[in-house]
Amino acid sequence: MRRRLAHVAILACLIFVFGLEAPGIVRAQTSHRDRATAQIEFNGNRAYQYAQQIVNCGPRWIGSPGHACAENFLKKQFAKDNIEEDTFSTNTPAGVMTMHNFIVKFPGKKDGVIVLASHYETNYPLRDIHYVGANDGAATSALLIEMANYLRGRKLDGDSIWLVFFDGEEAIQEWSDTDSLYGSRHLAAKxxxxxxxxxxxxxxxxxxxxxxxxxxxxxxxxxxxLLDLVQKAAKQEGDASYFFATTNVIEDDHLPFVQRGVPSADIIDYDYGPHTFLHPDGYHHTAEDTMDKISAHSLTVVGQTMLETIHLLNQR
Ligand SMILES: [Zn+2]
Incomplete structure (x- = not known):
């Protein structure tokens, strides 16, 4: 994924530095909602364990043993579900590569489909620094695996829910319209x-x-x-303080769908770790993107908000 405007991050930094106390206070007040009264419950602890298992595969750049390990892990999780493998070959700056998207389908009563998506591979250019992408790739794939645990065996009265695991989100050499988003561009076109x-x-x-x-x-x-709906869902879950205090412009796997008129939202926290001179993007795309930087709580917040968003989408 790429942030399009560098100054937005600098602005976010300034807001972070000068507005340090305010978000913390708001968060403390709103994070103690009574989860016992919630109708839906997402298990962020279990999602965290799945993220650990994906990270244990090691770096997951396309063609690596870690990439094959992560694919096998995904296939094993969904062995009893309706899983489709979407394999394709594509030109990249490093030659022709074969990539694999995975789609797991949970059928609903209605004809519509709600897609929840993540990418699972790590960056090919970072293949020499033991980059495991705990947050960037593993955490969200793990969240989708846990989402399947929630959905499995449940009667879905509304739309079908499809979980999509994209390959080839990251640039193989340097981000451009043709060197990025390989899996999502392929699937959106298909x-x-x-x-x-x-x-x-x-x-x-x-x-x-x-x-x-x-x-x-x-x-x-x-x-x-759709962002408004996510915000409403977060508010209903008592988690509004985690969402949308700032704005950003992000190029990510949603773009091929946005460009084709599909209502799409990228739920992304680009502000990851301390921004330093050497690492202006914090832990993003560094060997520091490891399990100790992520939390089960954050996975619970987003998982729960997604469940409520699905609920609201079905009420429309
Ligand atoms: Zn990335």
Whole structure:
């Protein structure tokens, strides 16, 4: 994923530095909602364990043993579900590569589909620094695995829910329109051709939301009404303080769907770790993106908000 405007992050930094106390206070007041009264419960602890298992595969750049390990792990989790493998070969700056998206389908009563998506691979250019992407790739894939645990065996009266695991989100060499988003560009085009896109009521992309210090910016490339709905869901869960205090412009796996008119939202916390001279983007795309930087609580907050968002989408 790429942030399009560098000054937005600097602005976010300034807000963070000068507004340090305010968000903390708001968070403390709102995070103690009575979860016992909640109708839905997402198990962030178990999601965290799945993230650990994906990270245990090691770096997951395309062609690596860790990438194959992560794919096998995913396939094993969904062995008893309706899982589709979407394999394709594509040109990249490092030659032709074969990539694999995975789609896991939980059928609902209605004809519509709600997609929850993540990418699972790590960056090819970072293959020499033991980069494991605990937050960037592992955490969100783990969240989707836990989402399946919630959905499995449940009667879905509303739309079908499809979990999509994208391959090839990251650039192989340097981010551009053609060197990025390989899996999502492939699947969006395929679903455009076969008519599937018309069924998609909402495309909810998750990226980097395991961050212990969760602050999800409102992405200007996403569909406004869908972000509003996510915000409403977060508010109902008592977790509004984690969402949309700042804005950002993000290029990510939602773009091929946005460009085809699918209502899409990228739920992403780009503000990850301390911003230093050497690492202006904090832990993002560094060997510091490890399990100790993410938390089960953040996974619970986002998982719970996604369940409530699905609930609200079905009420529309
Ligand atoms: Zn990334």
């Amino acid at each position: 679903w455009d051709r076969d008519g599937t896109l018309k069924r998609i009521q909402a495309f909810l992309l998750l990226d980097m939301i395991g961050d212990k210090d969760l602050d999800i910016a409102r992405d200007q490339n996403s569909t406004p009404w």
